[in-house]
Amino acid sequence: MTTSSGGRRAYHHGDLRRAVLTAALDVIASDGPAALSLRDLARRAGVSHAAPAHHFKDRAGLLTAIAAEGFDLLAAALADAADLTDAGVRYVRFARDHPAHFAVMFQPGLHRPEDPDLLAARTRAGDRLREAVSEVAGQDDPRLAGVAAWSLAHGFATLLLTHNLTGPVGDRDPEDVFRSLAGMLFRR
Amino acid sequence: MTTSSGGRRAYHHGDLRRAVLTAALDVIASDGPAALSLRDLARRAGVSHAAPAHHFKDRAGLLTAIAAEGFDLLAAALADAADLTDAGVRYVRFARDHPAHFAVMFQPGLHRPEDPDLLAARTRAGDRLREAVSEVAGQDDPRLAGVAAWSLAHGFATLLLTHNLTGPVGDRDPEDVFRSLAGMLFRR
DNA sequence: TGTACATCAGTGAACGCGCGTTCACTGATGTAC
DNA sequence: TGTACATCAGTGAACGCGCGTTCACTGATGTAC
Numbered sequence: 001m002t003t004s005s006g007g008r009r010a011y012h013h014g015d016l017r018r019a020v021l022t023a024a025l026d027v028i029a030s031d032g033p034a035a036l037s038l039r040d041l042a043r044r045a046g047v048s049h050a051a052p053a054h055h056f057k058d059r060a061g062l063l064t065a066i067a068a069e070g071f072d073l074l075a076a077a078l079a080d081a082a083d084l085t086d087a088g089v090r091y092v093r094f095a096r097d098h099p100a101h102f103a104v105m106f107q108p109g110l111h112r113p114e115d116p117d118l119l120a121a122r123t124r125a126g127d128r129l130r131e132a133v134s135e136v137a138g139q140d141d142p143r144l145a146g147v148a149a150w151s152l153a154h155g156f157a158t159l160l161l162t163h164n165l166t167g168p169v170g171d172r173d174p175e176d177v178f179r180s181l182a183g184m185l186f187r188r
Numbered sequence: 189m190t191t192s193s194g195g196r197r198a199y200h201h202g203d204l205r206r207a208v209l210t211a212a213l214d215v216i217a218s219d220g221p222a223a224l225s226l227r228d229l230a231r232r233a234g235v236s237h238a239a240p241a242h243h244f245k246d247r248a249g250l251l252t253a254i255a256a257e258g259f260d261l262l263a264a265a266l267a268d269a270a271d272l273t274d275a276g277v278r279y280v281r282f283a284r285d286h287p288a289h290f291a292v293m294f295q296p297g298l299h300r301p302e303d304p305d306l307l308a309a310r311t312r313a314g315d316r317l318r319e320a321v322s323e324v325a326g327q328d329d330p331r332l333a334g335v336a337a338w339s340l341a342h343g344f345a346t347l348l349l350t351h352n353l354t355g356p357v358g359d360r361d362p363e364d365v366f367r368s369l370a371g372m373l374f375r376r
Numbered sequence: 377t378g379t380a381c382a383t384c385a386g387t388g389a390a391c392g393c394g395c396g397t398t399c400a401c402t403g404a405t406g407t408a409c
Numbered sequence: 410t411g412t413a414c415a416t417c418a419g420t421g422a423a424c425g426c427g428c429g430t431t432c433a434c435t436g437a438t439g440t441a442c
Contacts, residue, residue: 011403012418032297034222039395048420058396106350109220126355141368143356147344148369152336155343162294167314168331180329181336185373199436200385227428236387246429384438398424405417
């Protein structure tokens with residue numbers, strides 16, 4: 001799409017990798033991962049249909065790249081969490097801010113399972129979560145507390161994104177609602 | 189597949205609707221809803237490729253029928269729950285027993301949203317969940333307690349089915365683990 | 377008990393479409409000397 | 410500063426495939442009389 005000056009089409013795109021990723025995130029956010037096709041993404045990026053394969057070999061390669069990026073974004077989002085409740089709030093916020101990443105990250109069937117970038121990113125995000133759990137003092141079983149927090153945040157985020165909480169929660173700010181739930185789980 | 193006596197192929201299948209649903213649940217459980225094609229299901233049911241359309245107009249019709257059946261199964265599973273924790277345990281058990289239904293039920297993008305059977309089944313399941321919440325005595329906000337329980341159970345079930353809990357929980361029985369989590373949420 | 381007819385369930389050929397993949401190519405960029 | 414060459418990014422034509430959809434059809438079942 002980018003041209004040097006006039007209407008001339010540059011032969012090289014400039015950043016086709018990023019353009020394809022962005023187009024893919026758009027498609028996923030509106031129609032889900034199943035709606036992805038490399039040809040369609042090429043069309044959206046204004047590039048010939050075989051070009052995307054140059055950067056991501058195929059659909060699985062593209063989805064793996066998205067998942068890895070998602071775990072890195074999640075790790076960054078969790079980095080400065082004050083406590084476990086705050087980490088949960090940040091988890092929910094991440095899901096709302098990056099619904100397409102979120103939809104891809106937890107479906108291993110969509111990825112190349114052994115991709116080193118993906119594994120590394122997932123580990124980084126897991127480390128941040130574990131750090132947040134360790135902040136909770138006097139927990140009998142920290143691992144169990146971690147699973148509880150993760151389940152609560154993940155379930156809430158999932159139900160929210162799939163529009164299954166419109167009834168019971170109504171118009172309250174989702175992050176506030178989640179804070180209340182976390183309060184029930186981690187009573188001080 | 190069913191024949192009256194010998195190897196003769198019956199012209200009428202007998203219960204093609206059920207056969208297609210079963211084949212679809214197999215495919216979804218192993219490869220996800222995206223892998224569904226009516227032609228493939230016809231093949232699995234041993235029937236000509238245009239036959240399934242007779243029962244479910246198209247993919248969305250089929251997925252809507254699966255979602256409706258799922259909500260009915262869920263309603264039945266929740267019917268005799270002793271308390272909210274027990275309802276959560278049953279929710280998790282339902283997800284493990286019927287992973288394909290579970291994968292379809294909460295993705296509205298896959299359904300015909302206004303299908304009356306689906307709406308009715310969803311309402312029945314929702315009613316059962318609300319009943320379980322009302323059993324919890326002395327809850328300040330029953331709706332919030334309901335969302336908390338639902339989020340916890342839904343998140344735990346989702347992470348479990350997507351193989352994201354293999355690390356932290358290890359080989360413990362998932363229902364036991366969930367019971368511990370619910371204990372944290374609803375301390376007596 | 378028998379016949380005629382309507383309805384229903386499934387068939388099979390045909391169609392057009394979008395997809396992924398391959399491949400020889402060409403234009404642009406970077407590097408060595 | 411200039412030239413030669415290697416590498417890289419994207420092109421565009423071609424292919425074969427599985428898909429959904431349509432349609433005239435046929436075999437089986439149910440119902441009225």
